[in-house]
Amino acid sequence: MIDPRHRYRTVRRSTAFLLYLIVAVPTLMALFLLTDRTILLVRSVWETLVP
Amino acid sequence: MTDDPWEPFLSTVRTVFAFLVCAVIVLAALALVVGLLLLVRIHLRRIHEVLYLGDHAGVGSPGPEDFAWLGYHGGPVWWDLAEVYRRVRLDTGLFVVFLYPFLAVQAVVAAAHLALAWAGVVVSRLVDAALLAARRIRMVCPNCFEAMSYPSYVCDGCGRTHRDVRPGMWGVFRRHCVCDRALPTLLLLGSADLDTRCPHCDHALEHRPGEAREFVLPLFGAAGAGKTRLAHGLYLSLEHGAELHPETLSVELMGEETERRLRESRTVLSPRHRVAPTPPGRRAHGATLRVAAGRRTLLVQMYDTAGEWFNTHERTEELSYLGRATTFLLVLDPLAVPAVWEALDAEEQRRLAGDRSGARDPERAYLQVRDQVQRQYRTLGAAPGKGRLAVVVTRGDLLAGTSVDPRGTPPERWLDEVVGAANLLRAARVDFGSVEVFVTSAVTGPSGAPDPSLTTLSRWVLARDAGALGATLREPCDPLSDAGEERVPVSAGTGGPS
Numbered sequence: 001m002i003d004p005r006h007r008y009r010t011v012r013r014s015t016a017f018l019l020y021l022i023v024a025v026p027t028l029m030a031l032f033l034l035t036d037r038t039i040l041l042v043r044s045v046w047e048t049l050v051p
Numbered sequence: 052m053t054d055d056p057w058e059p060f061l062s063t064v065r066t067v068f069a070f071l072v073c074a075v076i077v078l079a080a081l082a083l084v085v086g087l088l089l090l091v092r093i094h095l096r097r098i099h100e101v102l103y104l105g106d107h108a109g110v111g112s113p114g115p116e117d118f119a120w121l122g123y124h125g126g127p128v129w130w131d132l133a134e135v136y137r138r139v140r141l142d143t144g145l146f147v148v149f150l151y152p153f154l155a156v157q158a159v160v161a162a163a164h165l166a167l168a169w170a171g172v173v174v175s176r177l178v179d180a181a182l183l184a185a186r187r188i189r190m191v192c193p194n195c196f197e198a199m200s201y202p203s204y205v206c207d208g209c210g211r212t213h214r215d216v217r218p219g220m221w222g223v224f225r226r227h228c229v230c231d232r233a234l235p236t237l238l239l240l241g242s243a244d245l246d247t248r249c250p251h252c253d254h255a256l257e258h259r260p261g262e263a264r265e266f267v268l269p270l271f272g273a274a275g276a277g278k279t280r281l282a283h284g285l286y287l288s289l290e291h292g293a294e295l296h297p298e299t300l301s302v303e304l305m306g307e308e309t310e311r312r313l314r315e316s317r318t319v320l321s322p323r324h325r326v327a328p329t330p331p332g333r334r335a336h337g338a339t340l341r342v343a344a345g346r347r348t349l350l351v352q353m354y355d356t357a358g359e360w361f362n363t364h365e366r367t368e369e370l371s372y373l374g375r376a377t378t379f380l381l382v383l384d385p386l387a388v389p390a391v392w393e394a395l396d397a398e399e400q401r402r403l404a405g406d407r408s409g410a411r412d413p414e415r416a417y418l419q420v421r422d423q424v425q426r427q428y429r430t431l432g433a434a435p436g437k438g439r440l441a442v443v444v445t446r447g448d449l450l451a452g453t454s455v456d457p458r459g460t461p462p463e464r465w466l467d468e469v470v471g472a473a474n475l476l477r478a479a480r481v482d483f484g485s486v487e488v489f490v491t492s493a494v495t496g497p498s499g500a501p502d503p504s505l506t507t508l509s510r511w512v513l514a515r516d517a518g519a520l521g522a523t524l525r526e527p528c529d530p531l532s533d534a535g536e537e538r539v540p541v542s543a544g545t546g547g548p549s
């Protein structure tokens with residue numbers, strides 16, 4: 001009897017890899033976007049308030 | 052330019068205020084980033100645990116009456132998703148809502164997997180079924196005579212019988228037995244290499260059903276008519292053809308049981324040999340021959356049932372192979388017919404008395420079988436009137452040289468005039484699409500070759516359902532071209548145009 005952890009191993013592992021990609025890529029993009037927007041926001045606030 | 056004394060102060064306040072606003076913005080952004088990273092980290096870690104490491108006991112083991120593990124698409128894919136969700140929720144509480152988009156993505160991936168797997172199931176089953184249909188393969192169990200939609204297969208690891216291995220919940224291209232052995236799910240994928248069983252009676256099937264067309268060939272007739280001897284003769288005529296032309300024709304006995312029964316054919320057909328009556332206690336078991344000519348293969352299932360089975364309606368009814376056949380051999384002993392016997396002179400009668408069987412009425416078995424065939428065709432919804440019947444008069448060798456010698460007379464006329472079977476023939480013409488008369492001698496010649504009349508009959512038998520096979524037999528195995536030189540044919544047998 002094989003280790004139950006190894007059952008469906010191939011299909012589970014490839015699904016896991018796919019999910020790593022699918023989760024990580026949008027997260028990084030979100031982080032990048034967030035940083036970018038924050039910098040823009042901070043700059044415009046600063047420029048409005050401190051001429 | 053106004054010199055406002057408050058100016059430096061105001062500018063300082065503005066700067067401080069701007070700094071505070073910016074700080075709040077940056078802090079908020081930072082909080083968002085950290086929160087997102089934390090949540091995603093938790094999600095990824097759970098995915099890693101459940102999917103990558105498989106560390107999750109939720110995948111149910113097969114129950115006592117299960118034979119195989121479910122395929123990943125047959126449930127575990129959802130159980131894994133649910134487990135990831137459960138763990139993430141425990142970790143994050145209400146914040147799990149922020150992970151919903153990611154969980155939704157995971158659900159989409161699971162759904163795509165499911166769609167792909169089930170598409171594989173449907174397509175592979177369709178292709179397999181279409182191939183079977185295109186090759187007109189219908190599988191019949193030679194033991195219980197039931198038609199099977201698919202054979203059962205025995206796991207070569209643990210011996211469990213898997214009833215329906217075809218793609219489905221338990222696997223697409225292969226399924227995993229409870230013992231973890233991987234088994235192919237279709238004939239197309241090589242399941243025939245496994246031990247095969249009948250799904251209805253669990254009898255071992257050794258003829259690799261599903262790989263070639265099956266051809267059900269019932270022999271029927273009164274007790275002692277010569278069915279068993281004729282079955283040996285048909286096999287030997289094919290075998291002889293294969294010996295003469297090994298490159299075009301091959302004949303193989305499929306399975307131990309068939310081999311045990313037909314192995315002795317050469318001895319059985321030696322002219323002095325007497326065949327013992329088939330024990331009437333047991334139902335017939337189809338003997339399977341694998342006949343191959345070039346790329347065309349046919350599994351010929353010969354059913355030789357003891358004559359007693361054709362006496363009563365109750366027993367004939369059990370022979371459900373009759374309804375699955377389209378070619379039938381009615382075997383009759385001419386010596387048993389009073390008209391023939393009385394035409395022999397006293398000396399001939401004395402000489403042949405020991406070869407005469409007891410059943411005086413060949414018509415009785417015919418009517419039983421005819422009724423049964425029609426009934427079974429109706430039940431199975433098969434088109435009636437398409438069957439072929441060969442009326443096979445046996446003992447041609449014994450009749451040769453007597454006052455009723457059939458040589459030189461067309462068999463049909465001989466049957467009509469000497470045997471007086473005009474009624475039988477007329478009835479047969481109404482009931483069957485085509486009727487042919489043969490006189491056979493189930494004996495071997497001095498060289499050991501079977502009598503040409505047997506080859507003539509084999510050729511007719513195979514002519515319709517395996518045109519190429521019939522042709523292979525026709526050309527190279529022509530009785531005149533091979534056996535004819537060795538010995539003078541002792542009987543007349545013409546297939547006529549078929």
Ligand SMILES: Nc1nc2c(ncn2[C@@H]2O[C@H](COP(=O)(O)OP(=O)(O)OP(=O)(O)O)[C@@H](O)[C@H]2O)c(=O)[nH]1
Pocket residue numbers: 272273274275276277278279280281322324325326327328329330356357358359382406408445446447448449491492493494
């Ligand atoms: N010489 C000769 N003998 C034959 C021929 N056909 C049958 N016999 C003999 O006739 C007898 C009966 O033949 P079987 O083949 O046993 O007849 P059956 O129809 O199988 O009989 P049951 O199994 O009892 O129904 C045997 O002794 C055979 O040897 C034949 O063509 N030539």
Ligand SMILES: [Mg+2]
Pocket residue numbers: 278279280327328329355356357358
């Ligand atoms: Mg017999």
Ligand SMILES: [Zn+2]
Pocket residue numbers: 192193194195196197249250251252253254
């Ligand atoms: Zn069966």
Ligand SMILES: [Zn+2]
Pocket residue numbers: 206207208209210211228229230231232
């Ligand atoms: Zn097994």
